[in-house]
Amino acid sequence: MLKNILSYNDCAQCKYCCVFTADEMRYVPKFPTLLKERVCKDWGGAAAFVPCQCEEDLWDIVLQPQADGLLHCPLCHPSKGCGLGADKPVECAAWPFSIALKNKKMVFCLEHSCPPVNRIKDKPQVQQFAVEQVAAPLHEWALRYPHILRNYDAQNKILLTYD
Ligand code: SF4
Ligand code: SF4
Numbered sequence: 001m002l003k004n005i006l007s008y009n010d011c012a013q014c015k016y017c018c019v020f021t022a023d024e025m026r027y028v029p030k031f032p033t034l035l036k037e038r039v040c041k042d043w044g045g046a047a048a049f050v051p052c053q054c055e056e057d058l059w060d061i062v063l064q065p066q067a068d069g070l071l072h073c074p075l076c077h078p079s080k081g082c083g084l085g086a087d088k089p090v091e092c093a094a095w096p097f098s099i100a101l102k103n104k105k106m107v108f109c110l111e112h113s114c115p116p117v118n119r120i121k122d123k124p125q126v127q128q129f130a131v132e133q134v135a136a137p138l139h140e141w142a143l144r145y146p147h148i149l150r151n152y153d154a155q156n157k158i159l160l161t162y163d
Contacts, residue, residue, distance in 0.1 A: 005126055006096070010116050011081040017095050017114070018076035020063060029073060029089045030058045030148055039075070039084070047074050054147035090141040091148075097130050097159070099138040102152035106142055108135040109156035121157065131160050 020027060031039065036049050036059040052058035063071035075083045082088060091098065096114030100107055108131065110117060139162055142149055152158075 005130075006114075006116055008081060012077075012079055014115055015072075015076055015081060017092070018073040018082065019068075020071045020073075022071065025060075026150065028060045028063060029092050030055070030060060030145070031089050033057050033059065035087070035089065038087070043075070043083075052148075055145045058145060058148070090137055094134050094138050097134045097138065098156070099135075099142045099149065100152040100156070101149045102158070102161075106139065106149070106162040107152055107158045108138065108160040108162065109152070109158055112153070112155040112157070127159050135160050135162075 030052050031049065039047050039061075040049070048062040049059040050062060052060050061073060061075070064074050066072050073082075077083050082092065084092075086093075096111040096117055098109050098111050100109055110121070110127065110130070
C-alpha cells in the first residue's frame with residue numbers, strides 16, 4: 001500500500017488484498033528468505049511459511065481461516081491493517097499497482113479491485129508517480145523471480161509496457 005496514495009484508514013477498513021478465497025492461493029504474498037526470517041523472529045509462532053512452489057528463495061505465508069469463511073494473512077491486524085509497516089513483500093508494498101504478462105511482455109498495471117482506485121484513475125500525476133517510483137522495483141522483482149508473474153487481467157489499466 002502506498003502511503004501517499006491510500007491512507008492507513010483506507011486499507012485498515014478494506015483489507016481486500018490481505019484476504020483470500022481458497023481459489024486465490026496464487027495471490028498469497030511471497031517472502032524472500034531474509035524477510036521471512038525477520039518476520040519469524042519478530043512474530044514468533046504467529047506467522048508460518050511454506051516454500052513457494054514456483055521459485056526457490058521465496059516463501060508463501062500460511063493463511064489463517066477466519067469466521068468470515070476467508071483466509072487471512074496473519075500479519076493483517078483486524079483494525080490496523082498490515083503489521084509490517086514499510087517492510088512488506090515487494091508486491092504488497094506496490095499494491096494497487098502490479099506487474100503481469102501480456103503477449104509475452106511485462107506490463108505495469110493499476111489494479112481494478114482496490115476499492116479507492118477510482119480516486120487514482122483520474123489523476124495522471126499519481127499514475128506518473130507510480131510509473132517513476134513503483135514500476136522499477138516491481139520490474140526488478142519480476143526479473144529476479146519470473147515464475148511469480150501472472151497473466152494480465154483485462155480489467156486492470158496498463159500504465160506502462162516494459163521494454
Ligand atoms: S485493496 Fe487497496 S484499499 Fe484495500 S487494502 Fe489493498 S491497497 Fe488497501
Ligand atoms: S504482508 Fe501485509 S500487506 Fe501483505 S498480505 Fe500480509 S498483511 Fe497484507
